[in-house]
Amino acid sequence: MSEPKRITLYAAIDSPFPHRVRLALEEAGATYDIIWISLIYDKQDWYEKKVNVGVGKVPYLVYGGPKLNPGDAPSPDSVQVPESLVINEFLADIFPNAGLLPTDPALRAKARLFAQYMDTKFLPAFAGFIFGLGMPVEGLLATIEGVQRMLPAEGFAVGEWSIADAAAMPFFMRLDQVLELNPPTIKEGEAARVREALDSARFVRIRKYIADNVARPSMAKTWDRDVHDTIDPEFKKRIERLMKTGKVNSDITVPIPAPA
Ligand SMILES: N[C@@H](CCC(=O)N[C@@H](CS)C(=O)NCC(=O)O)C(=O)O
Numbered sequence: 001m002s003e004p005k006r007i008t009l010y011a012a013i014d015s016p017f018p019h020r021v022r023l024a025l026e027e028a029g030a031t032y033d034i035i036w037i038s039l040i041y042d043k044q045d046w047y048e049k050k051v052n053v054g055v056g057k058v059p060y061l062v063y064g065g066p067k068l069n070p071g072d073a074p075s076p077d078s079v080q081v082p083e084s085l086v087i088n089e090f091l092a093d094i095f096p097n098a099g100l101l102p103t104d105p106a107l108r109a110k111a112r113l114f115a116q117y118m119d120t121k122f123l124p125a126f127a128g129f130i131f132g133l134g135m136p137v138e139g140l141l142a143t144i145e146g147v148q149r150m151l152p153a154e155g156f157a158v159g160e161w162s163i164a165d166a167a168a169m170p171f172f173m174r175l176d177q178v179l180e181l182n183p184p185t186i187k188e189g190e191a192a193r194v195r196e197a198l199d200s201a202r203f204v205r206i207r208k209y210i211a212d213n214v215a216r217p218s219m220a221k222t223w224d225r226d227v228h229d230t231i232d233p234e235f236k237k238r239i240e241r242l243m244k245t246g247k248v249n250s251d252i253t254v255p256i257p258a259p260a
Pocket residue numbers: 015016017018039043056057058059082083084085249250251
């Protein structure tokens with residue numbers, strides 16, 4: 001058998017996208033290194049110059065080549081993959097026995113549709129709500145209901161755990177965090193309205209789904225209680241920058257929101 005290749009993940013603690021990849025790596029039982037990138041005020045220059053060249057987004061996965069330290073350029077012989085959903089498909093391919101995707105083609109299609117729904121429907125509603133971009137509470141709740149409708153009666157997105165669940169869960173963990181932090185980008189009373197709706201009978205299935213995911217060791221490893229000590233200050237810095245400059249991230253700048 002050939003030697004397993006080294007895996008390095010570039011990630012930022014407050015971003016849900018690398019969290020997707022960490023969940024898949026943990027579920028696969030992979031050995032991997034993480035290099036942390038700061039996204040707010042002190043982003044490391046070398047990352048966009050030498051690693052995710054000209055893009056600078058996380059996650060970015062390097063497969064193969066020698067051990068990497070912060071500031072190094074990955075070896076040209078390594079496989080380099082951006083984009084969380086593509087990285088997780090790649091991991092499903094290189095760990096074929098880890099069950100990251102089902103083998104049944106119909107379930108594989110379902111898993112991909114579930115992940116696609118998260119990016120095309122849930123994510124705009126979520127970002128629009130938490131960053132004060134005018135998404136009404138009901139718009140967010142409707143997309144959560146859309147996720148709920150895609151779930152089978154029991155278990156995970158396609159029955160057994162898969163990378164479809166990795167695509168969704170980082171956003172539900174962050175929704176919970178944001179409702180608790182209640183930043184000034186969210187209109188007064190709206191966080192409480194979302195919380196109340198999520199705790200109601202309307203969302204009973206998705207609550208069970210989230211609890212089933214939270215009970216897995218992959219989540220305990222990547223989102224333990226201590227994570228709030230690092231992630232909450234990073235999120236607050238992101239909101240502070242947004243309130244001062246309108247910058248949400250490297251792609252999105254909005255009119256400076258009026259404080260709630
Ligand atoms: N579609 C990408 C989205 C990745 C993304 O937007 N990452 C953001 C963090 S949330 C980023 O790295 N932004 C760079 C920056 O803000 O400097 C994926 O799924 O990986």
